[in-house]
Amino acid sequence: MNACDLMVSAGSVVTVNSDNDVVENASVVVDKGRIVDILPTPQGLQEYRPARHLQRPGHILMPGLVNAHTHLAMNLFRGLADDLPLQPWLTEHIWPAEQRELSTDFVRTGTRLALVECVRAGVTCVNDMYFFPETTAEALIESGMRGSVGMLVIDFPSAWAKDAAMYFQKGLALHDNLRGNPLIGTCFAPHAPYSVQREHLEKIAIHSTELDVPVHIHVHETAKEVSDFVSSHGIRPLAMLADLGLLSPSLIAVHMTQLNMDEIETLAAHGVNIVHCPESNMKLASGAAPVGKLLVAGCNVAIGTDGAASNNDIDLLGELRTAGFLAKLIAEDATVCPAPELLRMATIDGAKALGIDDVTGSLETGKSADFIALDTAAPEMQPIHSVASQLVYATASRQVTDVWVAGKCLMDSGTLTQVDKDEIIADAVAWKNSFN
Ligand SMILES: [Zn+2]
Numbered sequence: 001m002n003a004c005d006l007m008v009s010a011g012s013v014v015t016v017n018s019d020n021d022v023v024e025n026a027s028v029v030v031d032k033g034r035i036v037d038i039l040p041t042p043q044g045l046q047e048y049r050p051a052r053h054l055q056r057p058g059h060i061l062m063p064g065l066v067n068a069h070t071h072l073a074m075n076l077f078r079g080l081a082d083d084l085p086l087q088p089w090l091t092e093h094i095w096p097a098e099q100r101e102l103s104t105d106f107v108r109t110g111t112r113l114a115l116v117e118c119v120r121a122g123v124t125c126v127n128d129m130y131f132f133p134e135t136t137a138e139a140l141i142e143s144g145m146r147g148s149v150g151m152l153v154i155d156f157p158s159a160w161a162k163d164a165a166m167y168f169q170k171g172l173a174l175h176d177n178l179r180g181n182p183l184i185g186t187c188f189a190p191h192a193p194y195s196v197q198r199e200h201l202e203k204i205a206i207h208s209t210e211l212d213v214p215v216h217i218h219v220h221e222t223a224k225e226v227s228d229f230v231s232s233h234g235i236r237p238l239a240m241l242a243d244l245g246l247l248s249p250s251l252i253a254v255h256m257t258q259l260n261m262d263e264i265e266t267l268a269a270h271g272v273n274i275v276h277c278p279e280s281n282m283k284l285a286s287g288a289a290p291v292g293k294l295l296v297a298g299c300n301v302a303i304g305t306d307g308a309a310s311n312n313d314i315d316l317l318g319e320l321r322t323a324g325f326l327a328k329l330i331a332e333d334a335t336v337c338p339a340p341e342l343l344r345m346a347t348i349d350g351a352k353a354l355g356i357d358d359v360t361g362s363l364e365t366g367k368s369a370d371f372i373a374l375d376t377a378a379p380e381m382q383p384i385h386s387v388a389s390q391l392v393y394a395t396a397s398r399q400v401t402d403v404w405v406a407g408k409c410l411m412d413s414g415t416l417t418q419v420d421k422d423e424i425i426a427d428a429v430a431w432k433n434s435f436n
Pocket of ligand 1: 069070071218254306307
């Protein structure tokens with residue numbers, strides 16, 4: 001009998017390993033934050049002596065979800081400006097509100113609210129892009145979640161940084177402060193080719209290689225963005241990123257709704273990661289990433305919610321279902337993006353985009369114990385012909401009961417263990433009451 005910290009026994013374990021194995025009546029065995037075994041429960045009871053043994057019969061265990069693109073603090077702007085196209089939404093509503101409201105307190109309040117939503121929805125890892133990323137990192141550490149915070153660069157002054165030099169200086173200081181943190185990493189986060197001038201993107205290309213950190217950027221979100229850029233620069237945004245040497249497995253290109261076949265082949269050849277944000281793209285009528293073609297070409301495609309201001313939730317299970325439906329609709333092919341593929345996009349492929357697929361994203365021996373339990377007792381969850389199908393097409397985030405990151409429990413049978421949900425909601429309501 002081997003001693004271990006934790007054993008969770010459930011009806012089935014969805015591993016998302018390379019064979020997409022699903023193990024029935026199985027247990028995940030955890031020690032020192034890592035998965036040490038996944039095996040049938042009767043065998044587990046013979047081989048292991050866990051300090052804590054949780055029985056979750058009628059539950060599915062699966063890897064925690066990876067939200068590969070979001071702006072957590074924008075949860076406070078949920079519902080602020082709806083039913084508008086991207087440019088007036090951004091320039092007439094969101095950016096002016098940010099000019100008035102941005103502060104450490106704003107980011108802390110919005111991010112803490114968003115992280116409560118994330119944990120309750122089974123998300124264990126987020127890739128964030130926003131102002132005051134050091135405050136985002138603090139909130140992430142408080143929550144116990146895994147994540148990547150963006151070293152934001154954008155061509156206008158904000159309450160966080162008055163010019164490009166300060167954006168770089170503060171971002172790089174954050175990178176230094178987080179060095180060695182087991183759960184929180186950094187990405188360079190230039191907002192978009194149209195909002196960050198070329199010389200700053202050149203600098204990012206150099207720094208990202210030196211520091212070995214990914215570059216997380218919005219690219220080709222709308223047709224108008226691309227045509228305006230061609231008018232002003234004489235080149236498509238993606239072609240400029242290629243000129244700068246930014247097309248690589250370290251690039252996390254978000255949205256990508258406007259792509260021709262040459263560009264899709266170039267992205268695949270360079271190993272660029274694409275983050276598909278279907279609900280934000282649909283709500284802003286931005287377009288839709290050609291996910292079916294990207295997958296056929298061999299691209300890594302992950303899923304993101306974008307911020308709650310354009311979604312209006314950050315529920316990755318809901319996003320996953322939308323991603324599947326939309327991919328099939330635009331391809332006019334129901335076989336595009338089958339359920340097991342979609343599950344990978346929301347887990348291991350998100351981890352791959354962040355460069356941490358050796359650590360998280362699937363349930364395999366040696367990986368961090370980042371996993372969730374979902375209750376299948378509800379009538380809408382039965383009967384189960386295929387676990388993957390059920391998870392993608394029929395499971396709501398309210399079915400998530402338990403969440404662990406690096407073996408630490410963040411939600412225990414529906415109760416958050418690290419933060420006071422009611423206090424965080426009260427803070428968000430108080431912020432709204434002072435908003436003008
Ligand atoms: Zn975004």
